[in-house]
Amino acid sequence: xxxxxxxxxxxxxxxxxxxxxxxxxxxxxxxxxxxxxxxxxxxxxxxxxxxxxxxxxxxxxxxxxxxxxxxxxxxxxxxxxxxxxxxxxxxxxxxxxxxxxxxxxxxxxxxxxxxxxxxxxxxxxxx
Numbered sequence: 001x002x003x004x005x006x007x008x009x010x011x012x013x014x015x016x017x018x019x020x021x022x023x024x025x026x027x028x029x030x031x032x033x034x035x036x037x038x039x040x041x042x043x044x045x046x047x048x049x050x051x052x053x054x055x056x057x058x059x060x061x062x063x064x065x066x067x068x069x070x071x072x073x074x075x076x077x078x079x080x081x082x083x084x085x086x087x088x089x090x091x092x093x094x095x096x097x098x099x100x101x102x103x104x105x106x107x108x109x110x111x112x113x114x115x116x117x118x119x120x121x122x123x124x125x126x127x
Contacts, residue, residue, distance in 0.1 A: 005044075008041060009045065015031075017035070019031025020032065023105045024103055025103040025105060032085070033086050036085070047068040
């Protein structure tokens with residue numbers, strides 16, 4: 001089971017990086033989400049997936065094949081934070097689309113690096 005999870009993590013990381021390298025900001029946001037999910041799955045896999053033993057054991061004896069609950073708690077927290085990050089990124093993306101009428105990074109960078117409209121054309125302050 002860990003092998004399948006490790007391969008899934010690898011595929012998700014590859015897809016996330018591929019999406020991050022795109023010029024469209026929508027795909028960049030989706031790449032961040034996919035990469036975050038890949039990291040969550042990697043942490044969960046590192047905490048051992050085997051849960052053949054019962055969750056509650058008598059006498060405080062920890063079974064040998066018990067899954068570690070700490071990575072599960074960390075991943076649950078990361079899922080909530082990742083969802084908040086996704087919603088915030090969508091809000092920023094919506095505002096960017098309203099301001100620039102585009103989600104292409106080259107066009108937005110061109111506008112952002114243009115000189116301010118109230119500056120003189122030669123770049124010097126008033127005489």
